[in-house]
Amino acid sequence: MLKCIQNLGHSALMLAENTGVSFKFLCKIIFKFPRKLNHWYAVIEQIYFLGVLSLVIILISGAFIGMVVALQGYHTLSEFGAQSELSKLIALSVFRELGPVVTALLFAGRAGSALTAEVGLMKVGDQLTSMEVMAVDPISYVAFPRFVAGIITMPLLAILFCATAIYAGYLVSVFWLGIDSGTFLSVMKSGVDFNVDVMQGIKKSFIFGVVASFIAIYQGFHTDNTASGLGRAATKTVVFSSIAILGLDFILTAFMLGG
Amino acid sequence: MVERMQKNKKDSESVPLLEVKNVTFKRDGRYILKNVSFSLHKGNIVAVMGPSGTGKTTLLSLINALIKPDSGKILFKGIDMHELSLKDLYKVRSEIGHMFQNGALFSHLSVFDNVAFPLRENTNLTDDMIRDLVTLKLEAVGLRGVATKMPEQLSGGMARRVALARSTALDPELMLYDEPFTGQDPISSGVLTTSIMKMRDILNLTSIIVTHDLQAVTKVADVVHIIGSGEILASGSVAEILSSTDPAVVQFVSGAADGVIPFHYPTDKTLTQDLIYA
């Protein structure tokens, strides 16, 4: 019993310590504005790297999600005889929920784990330490460009995801389910408010970008100096990011809709 | 030669370039280094020898302030590096070259870019000047021919030589070498020792070399420190070490497993216990 309480206390302390360490690391990255133009070029390079890495999977998943939502939505809406509202249903669910969330989950699985593996390999091979001895701060050289690139890339990917999903939904609705293409577009246009619905999705996506890239970089920088440490760090990135994204999505949605 | 000895003698009366004072370092409650002290002056070449796992790499990390000692001080030109702010620490570090045991080359950069890295990050030299400097540095380690290769295409010994070129790129005052001769054939090893001596003679470069290579040490080192179990067991010139009757030194020089320096990592079970009751 005593031991149980002791363990609980220990876990709580560890949690507090980890939170503290991560927060300190986050502050370090944010306040490490690069002192050289090169580091800003590195941001562009990283956007390219992260974007290209995730692009294919994002587009394919977007298409499937759009088609599935169209089929499911049609099935449910036809029970109320409201098939004509299908495009509104597709657009709203994609812009507000599926776009940002699924993009973030895919980003964490594809780009996030690759980022952790890349940085973790630098850590394990003493490359980060060798930067320090050459008077180069690994936080501004390695962490900063990747962090900023992740934050910029995520909303861009989410927008591409939404576009693909809606287009795929359009194709299914019009050519398979027989909805008039004019109705589809006009209902969507009147049902979606850019400043509210689309912007909410982009805001979410931006926050997911911060969280997913931070977790990936943090895990990379804190990889154990072993071969198995690298695999564990990549797994942790995917697990922690997914939980964080879904949890945050709930909180953000509650604020955005409930407020 | 005489001139250099006089110069060394004169320098030795002034402030030492590096002073390691009673440094103790623990890891998970275990002593890695215990009360280690030594100092060196400008132009000295000091060899640190000892069995693997005795904390030689740790000692270099402490000297370069990558980790903090539990007690004791390390002074570089009289400055305690562990007390500096990150910015000042980086300024001091640009005067210290540190070659890692495994080379630690950047895997995303070519050999050329690896050597150019410290120059690009820490100086405002033009691309042309950087190209010339890097080419000369690579030429000095005999690897100008691999400039466009990626680090994974190099052998361990070659990677270490590139790392050497990279760590001397900023013309440091103090060089820390972690096992530079490991994985080198006799020719490269000979070239490395000559280049270490040349850099001392021409640039008055100070070096600390961690190594197992007795033959190389006898060629280059002014002073040899032998460490075992985290302590300095013996220090002296190469001649003194070779003729020493100190059991630890004799054991290390002759390579015997039994003696003052334990060959076996400490364990509380006997071999019989491990074999029979496993």
Ligand SMILES: Nc1ncnc2c1ncn2[C@@H]1O[C@H](COP(=O)(O)OP(=O)(O)O)[C@@H](O)[C@H]1O
């Ligand atoms: N990151 C680390 N975590 C825990 N123990 C370590 C670490 N690095 C080194 N050690 C331990 O410290 C001791 C000294 O290591 P090191 O300085 O690398 O030895 P050497 O370079 O002389 O072979 C070894 O016993 C090693 O097990």
Ligand SMILES: [Mg+2]
């Ligand atoms: Mg070592």
